[in-house]
Amino acid sequence: xxxxxxxxxxxxxxxxxxxxxxxxxxxxxxxxxxxxxxxxxxxxxxxxxxxxxxxxxxxxxxxxxxxxxxxxxxxxxxxxxxxxxxxxxxxxxxxxxxxxxxxxxxxxxxxxxxxxxxxxxxxxxxxxxxxxxxxxxxxxxxxxxxxxxxxxxxxxxxxxxxxxxxxxxxxxxxxxxxxxxxxxxxxxxxxxxxxxxxxxxxxxxxxxxxxxxxxxxxxxxxxxxxxxxxxxxxxxxxxxxxxxxxxxxxxxxxxxxxxxxxxxxxxxxxxxxxxxxxxxxxxxxxxxxxxxxxxxxxxxxxxxxxxxxxxxxxxxxxxxxxxxxxxxxxxxxxxxxxxxxxxxxxxxxxxxxxxxxxxxxxxxxxxxxxxxxxxxxxxxxxxxxxxxxxxxxxxxxxx
Numbered sequence: 054x055x056x057x058x059x060x061x062x063x064x065x066x067x068x069x070x071x072x073x074x075x076x077x078x079x080x081x082x083x084x085x086x087x088x089x090x091x092x093x094x095x096x097x098x099x100x101x102x103x104x105x106x107x108x109x110x111x112x113x114x115x116x117x118x119x120x121x122x123x124x125x126x127x128x129x130x131x132x133x134x135x136x137x138x139x140x141x142x143x144x145x146x147x148x149x150x151x152x153x154x155x156x157x158x159x160x161x162x163x164x165x166x167x168x169x170x171x172x173x174x175x176x177x178x179x180x181x182x183x184x185x186x187x188x189x190x191x192x193x194x195x196x197x198x199x200x201x202x203x204x205x206x207x208x209x210x211x212x213x214x215x216x217x218x219x220x221x222x223x224x225x226x227x228x229x230x231x232x233x234x235x236x237x238x239x240x241x242x243x244x245x246x247x248x249x250x251x252x253x254x255x256x257x258x259x260x261x262x263x264x265x266x267x268x269x270x271x272x273x274x275x276x277x278x279x280x281x282x283x284x285x286x287x288x289x290x291x292x293x294x295x296x297x298x299x300x301x302x303x304x305x306x307x308x309x310x311x312x313x314x315x316x317x318x319x320x321x322x323x324x325x326x327x328x329x330x331x332x333x334x335x336x337x338x339x340x341x342x343x344x345x346x347x348x349x350x351x352x353x354x355x356x357x358x359x360x361x362x363x364x365x366x367x368x369x370x371x372x373x374x375x376x377x378x379x380x381x382x383x384x385x386x387x388x389x390x391x392x393x394x395x396x397x398x399x400x401x402x403x404x405x406x407x408x409x410x411x412x413x414x415x416x417x418x419x420x421x422x423x424x425x426x427x428x429x430x431x432x433x434x435x436x437x438x439x440x441x442x443x444x445x446x447x448x449x450x451x452x
Contacts, residue, residue: 118171155257169315241304248299292321
């Protein structure tokens with residue numbers, strides 16, 4: 054029994070910070086999910102205080118697409134801190150990925166659209182999830198809806214002793230670039246993470262496949278996301294665009310709200326693009342879309358009404374332009390390149406700190422069975438090697 058009321062019946066899952074059990078509320082006689090925090094966390098007073106505040110914040114969220122928090126406290130017998138939540142009778146999306154590798158197109162839109170509605174409600178209430186991943190998207194089979202789980206713990210762990218020793222929240226592949234750099238998370242961070250989920254549901258792979266944390270961080274900064282249609286040509290081009298808009302490097306280049314994303318997904322499934330999608334500036338996703346020869350046959354009336362220059366790719370520069378450029382232009386280019394090199398030097402220096410912290414954290418969480426479905430954890434024994442590899446890389450590229 055937990056708190057003299059919740060009778061534990063079986064384990065549902067475990068992670069680096071908590072273990073979740075199925076239980077029966079002996080007072081109300083209903084099934085619930087009880088999350089027990091790891092024993093070592095009880096020693097961190099800052100974490101416990103933050104956790105309590107965030108549990109209260111999450112408990113105020115009452116929405117069909119969010120797992121309801123019923124109760125929280127400290128068990129007097131075991132001194133374990135707990136949260137009592139709504140029990141969702143159904144698999145997580147991580148379970149579905151493990152079983153099927155990828156999901157159907159309309160199924161993906163339905164799941165992500167539901168998650169968007171839950172996120173939009175939470176964001177308007179001032180709550181950011183910070184750990185959106187397939188393991189936290191639960192399918193309520195009876196009602197056929199998606200519910201977001203685990204609001205609260207991610208925020209509670211920020212700026213505490215736990216993060217200082219290297220605990221990483223969630224799987225690295227689902228973190229937005231700004232989260233990976235240690236910046237404050239906001240609604241655009243949740244939209245990015247949900248976009249990673251949608252991309253993986255469609256393709257069976259991540260937007261950036263990686264074998265080390267260093268490689269992942271570099272790919273997020275430098276590589277364009279490969280179109281979904283390269284793997285599934287039957288996906289409407291507008292739906293492909295809508296998902297990849299979530300994966301823009303800059304938060305301001307993503308959808309303004311989760312509700313905008315939901316509308317774009319529903320329109321994309323029908324081969325249409327929303328005003329929000331048209332509003333966004335061309336980017337890497339736009340360049341790859343412009344090169345799609347089938348794109349012209351997919352255009353809707355609203356798309357054809359847009360000025361063609363809005364999506365026109367830049368003309369390729371002639372091979373001799375560099376040599377023929379006037380001296381003043383070459384000087385400006387050299388100055389711009391020098392500035393870029395200075396920015397990259399600062400970036401790689403910051404990346405060393407982030408990668409060192411994240412590598413240790415992922416090794417600590419490698420035993421979690423709440424995996425993201427297809428993401429290989431970093432080998433614990435290779436953590437020091439990866440950190441040294443990053444140091445060498447920085448030294449070679451900042452001389």
